[in-house]
Amino acid sequence: MKSLKLAVAMVVSSLILTFGLMNIITPERSVSVRGLSEKEVDADLAVWNLSFSIGDNSLSSLQQSLISKTEILKKYLSDYGLEETDFTVQPAAITDNSLNAYMDQSKVRYTYIARQTVLVRSSKIKAVKDAYANSLKLVSSGIAINQDYGSNVNYEFTKLNDIKPLMIAEATENARTAAEQFARDSNSKVGKIKKATQGLFSIEDAAPGLEEKKNVRVVTTVEYLLK
Known part of the structure; x- marks a missing residue:
């Protein structure tokens, strides 16, 4: 009788151990x-590197032209609803061609070349888009907007x-x-x-x-x- 009970207990224990291991593994x-x-x-932000170039043989004359044309450009932007807080006039970059030893001086038209950039950074998306689309109007004021790399308007979502x-x-x-x-x-x-x-x-x-x-x-x- 004891042997039978012992055998049953061993079988039950074996089954419990088997199912337990199955759950573990x-x-x-x-x-x-x-x-x-x-x-x-x-987009909630428009960024436009708006630039133009002019040349002259006199630095003082070049300076006056830069000031005059920059004011025209600022007025153009304001006509489209852009305020001075929407753009920044950056310092002009001036190249002195007379100092370029590799340039044929006989073919130099202007001694000085200036590039003026106005950085537009505004949340007024439609205003910037319209100003960019109609920028050829500035030609009548003697301003040819540069169309080189980086001159397009970039629209961003911030x-x-x-x-x-x-x-x-x-x-x-x-x-x-x-x-x-x-x-x-x-x-x-x-x-x-x-x-x-x-x-x-x-x-x-x-x-x-x-x-x-x-x-x-x-x-x-x-x-x-x-x-």
């Missing part, structure tokens, strides 16, 4: 999914921190939706978050020629436990 089931959030926003929380929540919600679909397909249920990684936010033009509209995008990667 069974790996956690999980699914890793990605959630996307996109939002179109309006309020990313204001929309970050909502976008992260939306991306996470979309990730859970994908996880729930996977769980249904595998006869499982979505459990707690095991691990989550937030991707970088990207800000790009909404479309070519529509630089004042921005597309903000973020992707989150979330790993859920499956039950």
